Every structure is written in structure tokens, then in C-alpha cells.
Amino acid sequence: MLDVTPLTEGWTLRHDGAALPAAVPGCVHTDLLAAGVIPDPFLGLAEAEVAWVGRRDWTYETTLNAAAREHEQTDLVFDGLDTVAEIRVDGQLLGRARNMHRSHRFDVTGLEGPLAVRFLSAYTEAEAVRERLGERPNAYPEPFQYLRKMACSFGWDWGPTLVTAGIWKPVRLERWSTARIARVRPLVTVEDGRADGRARGHVELYVDVERTRVEAELSVTARVGGVRASATIDGTSGLVRLQVPDVALWWPRGYGEQPLYEVELELHGEVGPLDTWRRRIGFRSVELDRSADAHGSGFTLVVNGERLFARGVNWIPDDVFPSRITRERYRTRLTQAAEAGVDLVRVWGGGIYESEDFYDACDELGLLVWQDFPFACAAYPEEQPLRGEVEAEARENVVRLMPHPSLVLWNGNNENLWGFRDWGWEGRLAGDSWGEGYYLGVLPRVVAESDPTRPYTAGSPWSGSWDHHPNDPAHGTHHSWDVWNRLDYAAYRSEVPRFVAEFGWQAPPAYATLRRALPGERLAPDSPGMLHHQKADDGNGKLERGLAHHFALPEGGFSEGDFDRWHYLTQVNQARAVATGIEYWRSHWPVCAGTIVWQLNDCWPVTSWAAIDGDGREKPLYHELKRLYADRLLTLQVRDQRLTVAAVNQSADPWSSSLTLRRMSVEGGVVAETTSELAAGARAVARTPVPKELEPAGPKEFLVADADGLRALYFPVPDREVPYPRPRFDVTVAPGEVTVTAHTLVRDLLLQADRLAPAASTDRGLVTLLPGEQVTMAVRGWETRGDAAAAAARAALYCVEPTR
Template identity: 70%
Template sequence: MKEAVQLTEGWSLDHDGSSLSAQVPGCVHTDLLTAGLIPDPYLGLNESEVAWVGRRAWTYSRNLEPAQTAAERHERTDLVFDGLDTAAVITLDGHELGRTRNMHRRYRFDVTDRHGPLHVEFASAYEEAEAVRALTGERPNVYPEPFQYIRKMACSFGWDWGPTLVTAGMWRPVRLERWSTARLAEVRPLVTVHDGAGRVELRIDIERTGQGADRHLEVSAQVGGVQAHGTVVGDSALLILDVPDPDLWWPRGYGEQPLYDLEVTLVSRGTEGTESRHLDSWSRRIGFRDVVLDRSADEHGTGFIFVVNGVPVFARGVNWIPDDVFPSRITPDRYRTRLRQAAEAGIDLVRIWGGGIYEDDAFYDVCDELGLMVWQDFLFACAAYPEEQPLRGEVEAEARDNVVRLMPHPSLVLWNGNNENLWGFRDWDWEPALAGDSWGGGYYLDLLPRLVAELDPTRSYTAGSPWSGSWDHHPNDPAHGTHHSWEVWNRRDYAEYRDSVPRFVAEFGWQAPPALATLRRALPGERLAPDSPGMLHHQKAEDGNGKLNRGVARHFRLPEDDFDRWHYLTQVVQARAVAAGIEHWRSHWPVCAGTVVWQLNDCWPVSSWAAVDGDGRLKPLYHELRRVYADRLLTLQPGADCPVLAVVNQSAEPWHATVTLRRMRADGTVVAERQLDLTVPARQVYRQTVPGELAPDALATKEFLVADADADGLRAVHFPVADKDFAYPAPHYDVAVGTPVGSGGGSVEIVVTAHTLVRDLLLQADRLGPDAVCDSGLHTLLPGEQVRLRVNNAAETGANAVRAALFCVEPA
């Protein structure tokens, strides 16, 4: 029977001739932090102070002991690394075991009957990248860092939301595997559903020892009460398990997520009179579902619709980046927390972006359980990638490794070749600069689709995002396939999201700073201002603050010398911008079949597009996502002459709604009112132009439109002019604070009663304590209305403190 011994203890890191205790899994930065030899690079300007770490070579060492007992003396002992970051030489007792140059692969070395000093010597990632660049030649990219010349997490070299912290180390587990006769080298389950029946086709590869070369081997498998047995022929076997009427796995909101234990066993069949011997086993949880990517042409262009178990799905998505620049610090509990936040916001698809990592199995396990579909990028982003050796072989090995590792997960619904590289080749002046040199097209259009077809033919593959499906159309053509919408954030007003209806919006977003408590922790002692040194250092986007300020100034008077007000308004604009896009595009289902917001999470404290900041605090955008991604959505869209009411029903049941439309004055007077009794079928959208007498004039500064579905508690508002031009009354409201329940602040209810129109009321809970959390975000109240806010873990609950934490839109 195979056994594994984890090698987590006993490692040391060489630092300037001295030996530091090292943690495995881990990295150089975290070990130096633990030893107190570098400052926290997430705080202040410290990132710059530790830049030297990524430019040095580092060596990890420990002693590998000989086998001590007969039980340990198997025929074969392998040293297994699940992740080495990145260019390393591994030696044991002075003899080289091998060299690596890929963070995204697993490595296995035969160390049978070998012991002694074990060293893992990491070269500087910069030196490795420069050596490869010297072989392949220069290629363009979007950042002045050499990330495309090394198979490493690209964003460790910095991004427009991330720091430049170039890591090295054993970032995933290390172990010894001891085995005899044979082991299960690779198990590929192809899971399909046809006419309600499930099938698992298991393709199994075996590795044998020299002594096991001629042994008779058998494999067996079981799932859902069905068993199958077979004989190993050569070094492979094929088993098929037909499971009648399995419970189907669904995305969240469409059904349940039943998971089945799939178990595979390898045995050596004994000769006559001897017992069979159990050699190895493999187990995963799988789910039965059918996912088709419908890319049919129609009168609108070329579609991009996920069809799950025969049901077309509007994908309510977010983009995912590594949750920490030091990925070894991301625990299973942290994955679960972040992904549960996603599910609770109505999200049903998570796109793993191509500049990060293939995440740990714990990530996909949680997605399986929560019904979060996973769109997995292969790891190429925003650069021209050489296709010559040594990179080409690494790319193929990496893809094979990860396709096989991840394919058991039912949540995985799509393989995507790259992020923005097809677009960059055509549109970012790469093509003339390359002058015929390779740039990655052979990976995305040939190698990767062939590998997916060979290894995981049950899943769809798309060459890139954005991608129109062929070179017959511009790669980012909104009418064909996936589209990235960045012109709005970069140059325009968020209202211009409504100017087009892309078939699938795979990236769009708007920035805002993190929560105030996050800024205070990350920038200790700094007097906060939009352009204070720490704020600027923790703003990595090109002209990021300029774009933030212009986004505010289009709608509000830009505050001067009032950081709190600037902070509130930038967060309001972020939430409104993303909501404007999603509401518009959802209202055009099924022409538009999905939105994937950039981005769910952050990897450190930074001004960015994230809904959850680098300390895990929820921005107002998060709560707005929960509203606009709900199964039922009420929205008012600007129209040619009058606003359009859109009632979106993504639930499985018809929606019988009574919608009250009110044309109101700024002082709360109702000018005109009408009720509409509507029935919206399941998974459909109802659109109606608002009757003329209810529509405020296009230039009205004192009238607005409100739509309420009272029974459902849903509201939409339409103001015909920008906030800075609207005649808001001075906001007036009462605040009542309940008695805290529980220890340490516990839970407290806050009731706000409006006496005037109160637009975009927001309680910034972290002002009541760094751990305080509010259950909701922005609220617009009419005179006489109340909102109840639940706050947990507040250190301060006095009325004055609560009032100081409340913000709303004020007259210009």
C-alpha cells in the first residue's frame, strides 16, 4: 500500500550565511517576515523596501533521513513537489535530482535508497526570465516586467491592482511517497449525462516499479452504488460506470449540488494460493451535469450562452485574482469565506483570470459545493508569449498537469486560452512590432484546444477572452462572443455602458478605494488624502486617481480637502457604475447572456475594482452586486423619449408583480402614479416604455421617477439629470440605535427614518470598529420611509458615532 510522508518540518532558508527557520508550504517573503528581517510589504511604502528579495537567489535545505523500519522500505520512494516557485535546482546528498522552471507544475523525483542533505536552490525569477528572453527575443507586453518569459504567476511582477513582490519558494506541499509494484499515475474521469443517465468513463494510467513490470494488475471503481472492474493492459486501463438517473448538479439558483464519491483502487492479483495486494487508491467528488456553450450565429451576431442540463443561463459572474500575493497564505477557510461571499451576492460564475494561478483543489471543492460555475483561464495575460523552447514544452506539460488535476470538478465549465492576448495582437500595435515572431497564437488556436480535446473533451474551450470566435471579426467585437468593456472606465461616463448590448461581457468594472479601516491599517500614521503618498502608492492603475476624480465630477461636485466625502462618493460611483452596466445588460437577455465583473477580490490593500477589499471588508459594490444579481430585478433604463421599465425574472417560477410607478418632486410630492400588474415568465424579461405622463422631462432638475415592487421590496429610481444638477433638499433623517445584543459590541439594529428624500444612504460600519459589518449598502429613501440596518461587531454604538458613520448625497 502506498504511503505518504509530508515534509513540512525541518526546513531552513539560507540568508547571508545564516540559517533561518522556514515554513513549507511558504515563500521567501513570508519566512523573512516571520524572522523580522523585512517590513510588511503591504503597509505604507514598504513594497519598495523589499524589492531586493525578488532579485536574489535563495536556498532551502533539510536532511532526508533513511528508511528506519521494514514498513518504510518500499520498492520505490518518490520526492514529490506540488509547487516550486519557480526556477530551481534540486540536489540530494550532492547529486542533482533535477531542474525546474515552472511554478504551475507538479514534480516527482525517484529517491529510492537515497538520503542526506536535500537542497532546493531557487534562482532569481528575474535572472531566469532574462535568460529565456535572450534565447527567444523580445516580445511586447503591457507592463515593464518580464513575466511572459517565465511560467510563474504573472501578477507577482505587479499589475494595475497589485504590488511587485516577486516570490520564490516551495509554495505547495512537499512529501515522500513510498510504494511497491505499481501506483495510479493518472486518473481522468470523463463525466457525461445523456437522457437522464450518467456515465463515468475512467481512463487510468499506471506507473510500475522494475519488480512490478510483469505483475498482473487490476483496477476497480465505484460511484453512486455502481461498480466496475478491469485488468491493466500494459500501463493503462479503461473503466466505464453507467449510473442510472443520477441527481443532477446545478449552478446555484437553478437546483441542488449533489456530489458523488468516485473511488478507484489498484490491486496486484496474487498467484494461485496467495492473496491480492492493495497497491493504491484515488478518490474525488464528482457531479453529473451537462454543460454546453452555445455559440450559434443569429440575427444579432454570435452568441455565447452557457446551457446547463438543457437550461440556458444568464451568467452572473465575477473575475477572480489570487487572494494574496503570497498564495501559500491562502487557506481552505479563506477560500470558503471568499467564495461564500460570492454565492451570497447572487454570483453563479467565477472566472479565474489568466495572470494568476491554477487555484488549489480547495477552491474548486467549495465551488462544487456552492454551485459556482468556474471559468478557468490558462495562464497567459496581457502579453505576447514566445512559443519557442524552453517555454513551449513547459506550456504543454503545465496544461496537461492542470487539465487532469481539475477535470473531476463539476463546477469547472470552461477552459479559456488566455486573457486579452488575441485582442492585444490585433489592436495594441503588437503585430507590426513582432514582425512575424511567435506571440502565443499557436498556443491558443492550436496546442491548447488539441490538449483539451484529448484530455477533457467533455468541456468547451474558447481561444481567449475577449474573442469573437474567428479572425473574421475583431477579437473584441461586442456582437460576437466575449467582450471586454474598458473604454467606459478609461475615458467615458458610466452611463455609456447602456450604449451597446454585447453578447457576453467577460470584463468590465469601476474603481474605488478600500474601506476606511483597511486604509488606516495599511497606511499607519498617514493623514489620508486622495493624493497622499500612501494612497498614491496603493493606487497602481495608470492615471487611476484621475479616472476616479473624473468619474465623480461627472455626477457630483468633486470635494476639496474632504477625504471622507471623496471616499464616500468614489464608492457610490463604483456601485452605480457596475449596477448601470448589469441592469442594462440583464434587461437584454438573451441577446446578452452574462456579465463577469472585474473583480471580486483583492490581493492586498489597494484602490481597485474589487467588491471585497484586500482586508476582506465589503465595499458598497458588494451589496449592490447582491441587488443586481438577485433572481428578480427591477430597473428603469433611459429610453429614446421616455424611460423603459425592465422586470427581470431569472427564477424558476413566474413572477406575479404589482409595480407602482410614481413621478415625484424633490420635496416628496407625488405628481402622477400608476400601478402595473405584471406576470413575467420564468427566466424571461418584461420591458415596457413608461407612460408619458409618468416620465420626468429630460432636463428636469426637481422631478424623478420611482418604481416599486412592494411585495418584493424592490425599488428602481430614475433621475433625469446628474446629481450635481438635481435640486436635492438638504437631507434630514432621524437615527435610532437599538440595544446591542451579545458580547464585544455584538449585534445592534439601527433604524433611519427619512423626513426628506435621502439618496444613497450608506452606513460605513468600519467607522464603528474595524471588525464591524453592516448587512446592506446603499439605500434611497422617500420622505417618511424607514430602513433597518443590522450591524455586527461594532465597538462604538452611540448615536453620535452612528451618525458620523452615515453618509448620503447632499445638494451641490
């Protein structure tokens, strides 16, 4: 049998002639940080102090003993090298690597002595390729498109510029004889799906082997779901087919269960077993309905025949040093997504092909995954040496991720088709290659040949062909960024895209995160550390202009003394902005078939669009997503110049309930009230016009809709025009909870638990209370006892204040 020896111990990193301990997997930055050579680049302004690291060459060293023992061949296998590397044993060149997204295998049979992996600076390689192939436009001033490396390590509008190098994935020795399994490509399909959620499953395992003995007779045996089948290997390949007569279907979360089946494949030679391959699979079908209709052309995911409104989030690498992301950290972050009602995660194209740990968690949690190929916001050359690397990485990763039922869509790139048409690239390129051949040629061919069970789309946004603008909201996927960059979030209601793959609004991270990241700094919106941890172009200006549409701002703008208020209001605005978009677009199902919020997570502490900040703390937006992405959503919308109640029902059961509408004054009185019946079919939206006498008249009134414990509010004017009363409420504490009882209207009450203790958290975000109403918030990580605790809790509570 194949013998595997991990090579994780005994590595050193050469630094200015000295040998520092090195962690493998890891990277140069984390090794230097552990040795105390560099400061933590996440703190203060230290990012700039470590920029030199990405400009240097580095060498990792250990001792290799690849004696064959009882085996005929020994391979040195790197699952990931970041990025441009030269590998030598005892001074003998084994080979070179130039792609972070690929694995590399070298025959080291009988070799021993010093093993050195020398990394060339990514800048050196990228600049050399740029010099050879010519300048190409991109959205950022770094040369990330000239090599196959995680683009956002060169910085982004939410990320630091920390250009990494290192052995970022596991490395090992594999010893084997006669033959080994080189690749298994599993095609999993279903037919005859039944109402009870079961079906007939088919598994085809396409097996490639590598041999040391050409003449040896080989066979493979596979098992899944109690079914066993065998086949012979003809040369270097074979095919095993299994039919599983009664399988349980794998469903997205909220639609059913997530049963997983173990597949085991064993390679046999004349003298017994030689190698094994094991994975978990799920049985389900997936289609992408892009058919034309009266509204344009759609983009609707269909799983097991069920049409879905995708409740999505965009995912970026959870750490700018991805080797630090553990299996437990993936599980934590993705569980947070599932608990917020998310059912689709888009792995964004400026990052990486995510790990088995990521996909395992998605398989188990029922999270659909849309995986971008790693191309983002740039014109990518299609000449060598890049073209061969692109095809090789695509083939390897498509096959690697195929077993996972959570993977439902391959996407060619992020915003590059749009960029070519709208960002002035076409003229600057003057006919030079820019990536179109990848997105409309190489990648769809690789997917069709390797993984025909899944749909492919050329890019996001993409209208399906050049017959329409790439970002046409009526066709395919749409990215809505004019709203954040130029307009008020109310403009989300100006159009109904078929599928909104990116949109979002910024807010700073939690207060405790800022305190950790900016030690000793007197916080102000424009203090040095705050500005350094704001990477978006004019980000603070957009935040302030976004506030000005809704709130009365201090004369002359926010200052140090107003920081707490600025921090609270920007977080309110983020949650309200995203809510405005999702409520409107969900109310237009099935014309709009999905929203993917930019973004779920952060890779360091920063002001960004994330719902969960760089320290893992949940912003108010995260809690708002729980309401917005629940199976049932109640919302008030203006439709055809009439105020309308929209009852969005994404559950499998009809929704019948009593609906109460109250026209109220801001002082708390009920001006008018009515009760009626609400009825929305399964997976449907019911819309009911609000009676004219219930519509609020002027800034002193608002409308409240209640049904089945859900609530929707409608204020006809911005907050700055609402004559809110001075908020009055009582606060009481009990073990593990804080209770607030309102005596007036209290708009967007928020308990910032991390102000009580850095480790404290709560289960609630923004909540609006009417006079006499009460809310109890669970609090973890803080002792909630006594008068002092009640006073501290009151100090950590924020709400919208009346305009001065």
C-alpha cells in the same frame, strides 16, 4: 499500499549565510517577514523596500531519509515549486524545475542526507530567456511572459511587485512497490435527463500507472453511486466504465441542488491493494452556444439544457503570496460571492490554476468556474523552453481539475488576441511567435484530447475567429474598458455585447483597511501612501473625472480636508457604474448572456475595481451586487427614446405583481401616480413603456418604480443638477442594529460600519429613502447601545449632499 510522509517540518531558508526557519508550503517573503528581516510589504511604502528579495537566489534545506523500508521505490514529490529550482540530495543533482504551475517527482530510493532546493531569481531566468528568444511586447514593464510563473507577482494595475520564490505547495515522500496510480482522467457524462432532475450517469476512468515490476498482473476496481466495476491494466493503462442508472443532477446555485458523488478507484496487484484514488464528482452537462443569429454570434452557457444569464465576477489570487490562502479563506471569499447572487467565477489568466480547496468550495456552493490558462496581457514566445512547459502544465492541470462539476469552461488567455490586433504588437513582433499557437493550437488540442466534456474558447475577449475584431461586442466575449478609461459610465448603455467578460470601476478600500495599511498617514486622495496603493495608470485622475460627470467637485479638486467625502463619493460612483452596466445588459437577455464584473477580490490593500477589499471588507459595490444579481431585478431604462420599466426574471417561476410608478419631486411630493400589473415569464424579461405623464419633467423630479418589494429609481439629470434638500433623518440604535428614519429624500445613504470599529460590518450598502421611509441595518462587531452609540452611528452615515 502506497505510504505517504509529508515533508513540512525542519526546513530552513539560507539568508546571507544564516539559516532562518522556513515554512513549507510558503515562500521567501513570508519566511523573511516571520523572521523580522523585512517589513510587511503591504504597509505604507514598504513594497519598495523589499524589491531586492525577488532579485536574489535562495536555498531551502532539510534532511532527507528516503530509505526504502519494505517498499521498492521512494519518490520525492513537490506539488509546486516557485519557480526556477535545482534539487539536490547530498550534493547529487536530482533535477531542475522551471514552472510554478506543475508538480515534480523524483526517484530518491535509498538516498539520504541534506536536501537542498535552490531557487534562481525569476528575474534572472526571465531575462535570460528574453535574451535568447527576443523581446516581446506586454502591457507592463516586467518580464513575466518569459517563464511559467504567476504573472501578477510582477505587479499589475491593482497589485504590488513582489516576485516570489519558494516551495509554495506541499511536498512529501511516497513509498510504493509493484505499481502506483500515476494519473486518473475521469470523463463524467449524463443522458436521458428527466423533469425531476435525475438522469443516467456515465463515468469513464482512464487510469495510468507507473510500475517497478513490468510482469506483475494489475487490475483496478471503481465504485460510485452504489455501482462497482473492474478492469485489467494492460501495460501501463486501463479503462473502467461505470453506468449509474439514477443520479441527481448537479446545478448552478439558484437552479437546483449540488449533489456530489464519491468516486473511489483501487489498484490491485497479485497480493492485494497497492494504491487508491478518491475524488468527488457531479453529474451534469455543459455546452457553450456560439451559434450565429440576427445580432451576431452568441456566447451562452447551457447547463443541463438550461440556458443561463451568467452572473459573474472575475477572481484574482486572493493574496499575492498564494501559499497563505487557506481552505477556510477560500470558503469565506467564495461564500461571499454566492451570497451576493454570483453564479459564475472566472479565474483570471494572470494568476494560477486554482487549488482543490477553491474548486471544492465552488462544487458545494454551486458556483460555475471559468478557468483561464495562465496567459495575460503579453506576447508569449512559443519556442523552447516555454513550449514544452506550456503543454505539460496544461495536461496536468486539465486532468487535475476534471472531477469538479463546477468547472464549465477552459479559456486560452486574457486579452492577448485583442492585444495582438489593437495594442501595436503585430508590427513590433515582425513575425515572431506571440502565443497564437498556444491559444488556437496546443491548448484546444489538449482540452479535446483530455477533457472533451467541456467547452474551450481561445481567449477573452474573442469573437470566435479572425473574421471579426477580437473584441467585437456582437460576437463572443467582450471586455468593456473604454468606459472606465475614457468615458462616463453612462456609456455602458451604448451597446449590447453578447457576453461582457470584463468591465468595472475603481474605488478605494474601506476606511479601516486604509488605516491599517497606511499607519499614521494623514489621508488625502494624493497622500504618499494612497498614491502608492493606487497602481492604475492615472487611476486617481480617472476617479476624479468619473466623479465630475455626476457631482460638483471642490474648486481645485479634493484635498486632505475633503478625504471622507472623496472616499464616500468614489465608492458611490463605483456601485452606480457597475449597476448601470448590469441593469442595462440584463434587460437585454437573451441577446446579452452574461456579465463578469472586474473584480471580486483583492490580493493586498489597494484602490481597485474589487467589490471586497484586500482585508476582506465588503465595499458598497458588494452589497449592490446582491440587488443586481438577484433572480428578479426591476430597472428603468430608456429604450427607443421611451422611458421603460424592465422586469428581469431569472427565476424558474413566472413573475406577476402589482407595479406602482410615482413621479415625485425632490421635496417629497407625489406629482403623479399609477398602478398596473407586471408579468414576466420564467427566465424572461418583460418591458413596459412608462406613460408619458409619469416621465419626470426637469431636474426637480424623479421616477420611482416599486414591485414586490423591489425598487428602481430614475433621475433625468446628474446629481450636480438635482436641487436636493438638505438631508434630515433620525438615527436610533438597538442591540445589533441601526435604524434610520428619513424626513426628506435621502439619496444613497451608507453606513460605514468599519468607522465605528475595525471589526464592525453591516448587511446593507447604499439605500435611497423617500420622506417617511425607514431602514434598519444589522451591525456586527460593535456595541449598539445608548445615546453615544447613536451619535457614533450618525457620524458614520453618509449620503449625497446638495450641491453647494
